[in-house]
Amino acid sequence: MPIRQLPDILVNQIAAGEVVERPASVVKELVENALDAGALRVDIDLEEGGVRLIRIRDDGGGIPPEELPLAVQRHATSKIGSLDDLEAVATLGFRGEALPSIASVSRFSLISRRxxxxxxxxxxVEGGRVGDVTPRPHPRGTTVEVRDLFYNVPARRKFLRAERTELGHIEEWLRALALVRPDVELRISHNGKASRRYKGDEDLFSGARLVETVGREFADNALRIDHSAAGLRLHGWIAKPAYSRASADQQYLYVNGRAIRDRSVAHAVKQAFADVMYHGRQPAYVLFLELDPTRVDVNVHPAKHEVRFRDARLIHDFVYRTLHEALADTRAGQTHHAAADAAMTAFAAVPASGAASMPDWSRPMPQPNLALRVDETRAAYAGLYGPTPAQIASGADVWTPSPMAPDAAVDESGALVPPLGYAVAQLHGIYILSQAADGMIVVDMHAAHERIGYEKLKTAHDGEGVRTQPLLVPQTVAVSEREADVAEAESATLAELGFEVSRAGIQSLLLRGVPALLAQGDTEALLRDVLTDLREHGESLRVRSARDELLSTMACHGAVRANRRLTVPEMNALLRQMEATERSGQCNHGRPTWAHFPLAEIDRWFLRGR
Known part of the structure; x- marks a missing residue:
């Protein structure tokens, strides 16, 4: 067959295969055009999941009549005019492919007025054949109608799913848009019935927008993130580790206002949660990454779902460290009485006396007196956490918490109470019951002590650094040529991780030393995994993860066991340690270590006040 020029209609239909995957793709492209035109209200009318009809109305700037035919021509756009513009794209659309591609596989109409x-x-336009421009009454803005999607490409249409499924994809994309553009009002109807409305004129960090998009439960468990460094800013929300998902259905990432999927950033988030997330669960987050547009290439995917960072290693490290440090501040009791969207505050240990140090768990523990009053418990810690009744009666100075310990609360008597309150009893040898300022705290003592021990072990090993254990007999490790190249280029990084390795050939390495703590494991497999991480993400946390897994096991075996009887001072000592320990809200396996029951909720159990 001779070489020949493809007709324009076929070219557009081929492009539609990349740009227009399903009705949700059409909605995405048209709504993004509306936002680029300055719209503050967008109406989306759908029929049969968008297959029969997609109508997008906006109140944007509109299109001049003489430019309407050009708008449906390939690579015609008002958003870029030079290579410099392409390298610093600030608009959602810019490729000039959407309208001609959509018009080539549908019955398409475009109405606009400035x-x-x-x-x-x-x-x-019908099936790619462009008609004439005609006058039509219309308010300021633009309306685009797309009818009978893929009517002339039956092979594509048969791959569409059920009406409910296609509508679900549209609603999910609009939810993602509503999160990043709370200033825009979105009205959605389906088959003639209003289905959803997102109000405009809202702040990006408004609690109302978060609730109506991701849900009340996420909002109640959200931690606010806002950190800037090296010309980067990461802000938004991450859900507390105790709030996790079976799937990645609540993971929203935006780069300069564009919703994207990025393996490197997703890997950084996963690594940040690795130490606090229950096995097999997924974190939930809404994160906005902002950087200079020249540092990110958005022109790598026809549908603009992906981007390419010019400093991918820096981005990965920035996201990981920001979230890792934020999660480290999720100490038990820290935020149970604070608003869900309050900014996270670093929490430091309150100065402790000998009485508040961790007890010697090896000695016999007498059964605590279950009738012991909270006042008596408080008396033993008067110098640490609030006054005793006698101090209040005598008018003595009342202890106030350090500015670094902002989570102390005031009970009904006016006394300051630590975040996890004062222990009153041990339940079934497993749980500690504590009276907090505004209710009851229940602590899983084994899970809590396990986390405390684990964090102490990590701190100790971090102070020493990763020691290398030389091998008596160096090992030859077979790798791919690409992995050998990485090992040679990253030899200094490997040394920091405890590996003494050099290149032995085109596809082989000579391993002379391994991380001492992990010397008994499969160090060759670990080395290969580290090389894979360095190649794909620019850094590796494999050694740290393997080390942490070992330390976690050690901490678990060393933690206080169920049915170990604790005295009330020992229980209080454990509570104070929890308040001062990083990530103490979860055990080493991601399970919660404590629960809070407000007094109002307890009153409802017994119908008090009704």
Whole structure:
């Protein structure tokens, strides 16, 4: 077959295969065009999941009548004019492929009017064949109608799913848009019935927008993130580790306002949660990454789902460290009485006396007196956490918490109470019951002590650094040529991780030393995994993860066991340690270590006040 020029209609239909995957793709492209035109209200009308009809109305700037035919031509756009513009794209759309691609596989009409025009103008396209521009009444803005999607490409249409499924994809994309553009009002109807409305004029960090998009439970468990460094800013919300998902359905990432998927950032988030997430669960987050547009290439995917960072290693490290440090501050009791969207505050240990140090768990523990009053418990810690009744009666100075310990609360008597309150009893040899300022705290003592021991072990090993254990007999490790190249280029990084390794050949390495703590494991497999991480993400946390897994096991075996009887001072000592320990809200396996029951909720159990 001779070489020949493809007809324009076929070219557009081929492009539609990349740009228009399903009705949700059409909605995405058209709504993004509306936002680029300055719209503050967008109406989305759908029929049969968008297959029969997609109508997008906006109140944006509109299109001049003479430009309507150009708008449905390939690579015609008002958003870039030079290579410099392409390298610093700030708009959602810019490729000039969406409208001609959509028009080539549907019955398409475009109506628009600018503010200074007496009437609107309309253009119709059927199966890629462009009609004439005609006058049409229309308010300021633009309306695009897409009917009978893929009517002329039956092979594509048969791959569409059920109406409910296609509608679900549209609603999910609009939810993601509503999170990043709370200033825009979105009205959605399906089959003639209003289905959802997102109000405009809201702040990016408004609690109302978070609730109506991701849900009340996420909002109640959200931790606010806002950190800037090296010309980067990461802000938004991450859900507390105790709030996790079976799937990645609540993971929203935006780069300069564009919703994207990125393996490197997703890996950084996963690594940040690795130490606090229950096995097999997924973290939930809404994160906005902002950087200079010249440092990110958005022109790597026809549908603009992916980007390429020019400093991918820096981005990965920035995201990981920001979230890792934020999660480290999730100490038990820290935020149970604070608003869900309050900014996270670093929490430091309150100065402790000998009485508040961790007890010697090896000695016999007498059964605590279950009738012991909280006042008596408080008396033993008067110098640490609030006054005794005698101090209040005598008018003595009342202890106030350090500025580094902002989570102390005031009970009904006016006394300051630590975040996890004062222990009153041990339940079934497993749980500690504590009276907090505004209710009851229940602590899983084994899970809590396990985390405390684990964090102490990590701190000790971090202080020493990763020691290398030389091998008596160096080992030859077979790798791919690409892995050998990485090992040679990253020899200094490997040394920091405890590996003494050099290149032995095109596809082989000579391993002379391994991380001492992990010397009994499969160090060759670990080395290969580290090389894979360095190649794909620019850094590796494999050694740290393997080390942490070993330390976690050690901490678990060393933690206080169920049915070990604790005295009330020992229980209080454990509570104070929890308040001062990083990540103490979860055990080493991601399970919660404590629960809070507000007094109002307990009152409802017994119908008090009704």
């Amino acid at each position: 503010e200074d025009e007496a009437h609107g103008s309309a253009l119709e």
